[in-house]
Amino acid sequence: MTYPENLRYTKEHEWTLAEGDEATIGITYHAQKELGDIVYVDLPKVGAKIEQGKTLGSVESVKAVSDIYSPISGEVVAVNEALTSEPEKLNEDPHGAAWLIKVRMSMPDQIKNLLSAQEYQDYVGAES
Amino acid sequence: MVDFGGWDMPVQYSGLVDEHQTVRRSVGLFDVSHMGEIEVHGPEALKLVDYVSTNAASKLKVGQAHYSGLLYEHGGFVDDILVHKVADDSFFLCVNASNQEKDFEHICGQNQFDCVVELASDRYAQLAVQGPNARDTLQKLTPVDLSGIRYYWFVDGVVSGTPARIAHTGYTGEDGFEIYVAPAEAPRIWNEILAAGEEFGIKPCGLGARNTLRLEAKMALYGHEIHASINPFEADLGWIVKMDKPDFVGRQALARSQQAGVTRKLIGFEMRGRGIGRDGYEVLLDGQPAGWVTSGSPSPTLGKNIGLCYLPVAEAKPGRKIEIVVRNQPVEAETVETPFYKRPK
Numbered sequence: 001m002t003y004p005e006n007l008r009y010t011k012e013h014e015w016t017l018a019e020g021d022e023a024t025i026g027i028t029y030h031a032q033k034e035l036g037d038i039v040y041v042d043l044p045k046v047g048a049k050i051e052q053g054k055t056l057g058s059v060e061s062v063k064a065v066s067d068i069y070s071p072i073s074g075e076v077v078a079v080n081e082a083l084t085s086e087p088e089k090l091n092e093d094p095h096g097a098a099w100l101i102k103v104r105m106s107m108p109d110q111i112k113n114l115l116s117a118q119e120y121q122d123y124v125g126a127e128s
Numbered sequence: 129m130v131d132f133g134g135w136d137m138p139v140q141y142s143g144l145v146d147e148h149q150t151v152r153r154s155v156g157l158f159d160v161s162h163m164g165e166i167e168v169h170g171p172e173a174l175k176l177v178d179y180v181s182t183n184a185a186s187k188l189k190v191g192q193a194h195y196s197g198l199l200y201e202h203g204g205f206v207d208d209i210l211v212h213k214v215a216d217d218s219f220f221l222c223v224n225a226s227n228q229e230k231d232f233e234h235i236c237g238q239n240q241f242d243c244v245v246e247l248a249s250d251r252y253a254q255l256a257v258q259g260p261n262a263r264d265t266l267q268k269l270t271p272v273d274l275s276g277i278r279y280y281w282f283v284d285g286v287v288s289g290t291p292a293r294i295a296h297t298g299y300t301g302e303d304g305f306e307i308y309v310a311p312a313e314a315p316r317i318w319n320e321i322l323a324a325g326e327e328f329g330i331k332p333c334g335l336g337a338r339n340t341l342r343l344e345a346k347m348a349l350y351g352h353e354i355h356a357s358i359n360p361f362e363a364d365l366g367w368i369v370k371m372d373k374p375d376f377v378g379r380q381a382l383a384r385s386q387q388a389g390v391t392r393k394l395i396g397f398e399m400r401g402r403g404i405g406r407d408g409y410e411v412l413l414d415g416q417p418a419g420w421v422t423s424g425s426p427s428p429t430l431g432k433n434i435g436l437c438y439l440p441v442a443e444a445k446p447g448r449k450i451e452i453v454v455r456n457q458p459v460e461a462e463t464v465e466t467p468f469y470k471r472p473k
Contacts, residue, residue, distance in 0.1 A: 060404060
């Protein structure tokens with residue numbers, strides 16, 4: 001797996017794509033692979049405030065339920081509703097179509113605290 | 129990979145659901161070498177085994193196995209085990225990995241008989257070949273006629289040229305075999321079983337699929353459905369308790385429990401609302417806390433979210449509306465008949 005260079009990553013296996021003061025948040029390929037077959041995704045509503053390092057929702061696979069931690073702080077401006085009916089998309093395209101939420105960042109500088117693709121790659125190690 | 133009682137074990141290979149369905153439809157291979165083995169040898173081996181376990185070991189014939197319980201004096205579970213009668217003076221117990229030292233000490237502590245107890249786990253690796261094509265897969269590797277081994281019987285024979293104990297047992301609710309071999313031979317035999325099952329689409333299976341398969345078949349998992357504070361009647365395992373056999377550890381407590389009646393009982397449920405009731409989640413009846421979930425998961429075979437829970441005995445019957453508290457939200461569920469899955473005969 002090669003992690004996209006334009007995303008920033010957390011050690012809790014979320015990714016962020018910043019564009020202006022907006023950011024898209026998702027979970028990584030590694031996260032979905034560890035979780036296995038994903039059956040539910042619980043996400044905040046539009047308008048909700050989220051905070052860097054705090055739980056923003058959860059993702060549940062056949063095996064277990066895991067919290068999703070927010071990579072950045074801000075206000076939710078869009079939620080990927082398609083994941084409610086098709087959570088398995090998270091297993092198929094975690095870095096693309098299966099993004100979770102879009103956020104208007106309150107502290108865009110927080111992006112700088114996140115890992116680069118190379119740093120994240122080194123963190124998760126080699127994987128197929 | 130996860131650390132499981134000191135063993136580095138895969139939760140999944142190709143994917144939990146894929147592995148699960150491969151076992152239901154064809155054949156899967158599990159490395160369950162973490163399981164513990166305890167041997168009891170000597171003229172009074174039967175007396176000890178019968179005294180420490182709940183099922184009637186005296187009814188076993190040589191070459192036969194059964195499921196049984198090891199209990200404390202107070203009637204709670206030390207462990208659940210498989211007892212194999214190897215010879216009149218020799219028994220082979222398959223026990224849970226994380227309980228093996230505790231089991232061994234417990235059995236030794238009750239040994240007032242003319243026999244020797246040995247923790248033999250280092251001498252055995254265990255592979256489970258499970259699914260409708262398990263027999264045809266394993267048959268290619270052994271001269272033993274597998275169709276001649278009845279369910280819950282075993283044969284000491286040869287697999288891939290190596291001595292093996294071949295037991296017609298399993299923990300998946302599917303037909304299959306569990307084989308015990310010398311650890312040094314296990315990697316080679318693992319590969320040979322995968323090659324033999326290739327025409328059936330055999331897949332290696334991990335702990336995740338093992339758990340969902342056993343849950344659908346309503347087989348208990350130590351630490352979940354059963355533990356030191358649960359007795360067999362509560363766990364709906366009265367069938368492994370033979371109160372009419374000679375005295376055994378826990379018998380007095382069970383007699384009292386039987387006389388007074390149990391207060392709680394294990395019952396299956398299906399989620400009706402959106403969510404999965406998982407181990408430890410609270411169960412509500414009419415909005416009030418009434419019990420707890422012991423295991424819960426999506427059922428790949430049924431396409432529903434299923435689970436097991438303890439409820440007050442009067443309520444532990446199918447058709448009761450309950451709620452399960454999933455991350456602080458009560459979610460509707462209903463108690464149902466078990467097992468959730470029974471293999472077609």
